Amino acid sequence: MKDLFTNPVCFTRSAATLCTAMGIEAPKESDPALPWLANLLVEQMGGCAEKTLFFHPDAVAQWLWRKYPEYFVPVLRHAPMPVPFSAVMPSVTPVCFASIYSGAAPEKHGIREYRKPILTIDTMFDRILASGRKCANVGSDGCSMAAIFADRRFDNYVTQDDMDTYKTALRLLEEGSYDHISVYFGEYDSFMHKHGTEHEIALDKLKEHFEHFDRLAACAREAFAGKRHLITVQTDHGVHDMTDGRGAHGTDDTDDMNIVHFFGAYRG
Numbered sequence: 001m002k003d004l005f006t007n008p009v010c011f012t013r014s015a016a017t018l019c020t021a022m023g024i025e026a027p028k029e030s031d032p033a034l035p036w037l038a039n040l041l042v043e044q045m046g047g048c049a050e051k052t053l054f055f056h057p058d059a060v061a062q063w064l065w066r067k068y069p070e071y072f073v074p075v076l077r078h079a080p081m082p083v084p085f086s087a088v089m090p091s092v093t094p095v096c097f098a099s100i101y102s103g104a105a106p107e108k109h110g111i112r113e114y115r116k117p118i119l120t121i122d123t124m125f126d127r128i129l130a131s132g133r134k135c136a137n138v139g140s141d142g143c144s145m146a147a148i149f150a151d152r153r154f155d156n157y158v159t160q161d162d163m164d165t166y167k168t169a170l171r172l173l174e175e176g177s178y179d180h181i182s183v184y185f186g187e188y189d190s191f192m193h194k195h196g197t198e199h200e201i202a203l204d205k206l207k208e209h210f211e212h213f214d215r216l217a218a219c220a221r222e223a224f225a226g227k228r229h230l231i232t233v234q235t236d237h238g239v240h241d242m243t244d245g246r247g248a249h250g251t252d253d254t255d256d257m258n259i260v261h262f263f264g265a266y267r268g
């Protein structure tokens with residue numbers, strides 16, 4: 001069941017939207033915010049977000065949500081506002097996360113193929129840091145999120161695998177010393193590349209990602225209680241199956257381009 005069209009709003013508009021909702025400046029070269037979404041988030045929080053948790057599971061196509069909505073219950077529990085977006089081309093991890101965090105198209109941010117150089121363009125992380133907030137990024141060794149921001153002056157927790165990422169992020173949330181935490185999980189992507197997008201092993205990983213998100217978000221909401229806070233689930237691109245049964249992405253097919261980001265906005 002293919003989508004008939006690519007989602008018209010690109011996720012390059014989410015960086016300025018989130019920064020507006022956080023009451024901080026947008027990345028310098030970002031596409032404009034979506035005023036309706038920024039206003040809605042601020043309205044729901046009763047002001048701008050003081051604390052934020054951004055959760056990034058890799059390769060969660062829009063069609064996965066439509067086909068397996070029951071897997072997304074933990075997502076809806078903590079981030080109940082879904083917004084459809086399109087990814088950027090090529091729809092691969094470092095290119096897409098560079099666009100999500102800079103709000104800029106690949107031709108502006110400079111990562112235009114599957115490689116993981118340090119991203120030099122201004123990003124949400126730079127704006128969060130400039131606002132004086134304490135900021136952490138958690139992801140496994142070699143992943144795009146750990147690699148392309150490796151020079152930033154925040155606490156970059158490089159872990160062994162997703163389980164280590166989960167435990168590390170949980171500890172950081174329990175300690176309560178950060179204003180912003182980004183968390184990346186990549187094992188659904190790894191397993192679907194090997195076995196296919198709907199192989200049991202891959203789908204079990206997807207479910208596990210969301211179970212871990214459930215716990216992380218619950219912990220965040222407890223740790224952030226008393227402060228206005230924002231919880232997001234933002235994937236990087238979708239997925240499709242190849243003729244040999246393995247999963248892939250990187251094309252401009254709607255299966256790869258159409259994704260949904262989820263937002264949860266809470267009063268202090």
Ligand SMILES: [Zn+2]
Pocket residue numbers: 058059092093094189236237
């Ligand atoms: Zn990816």
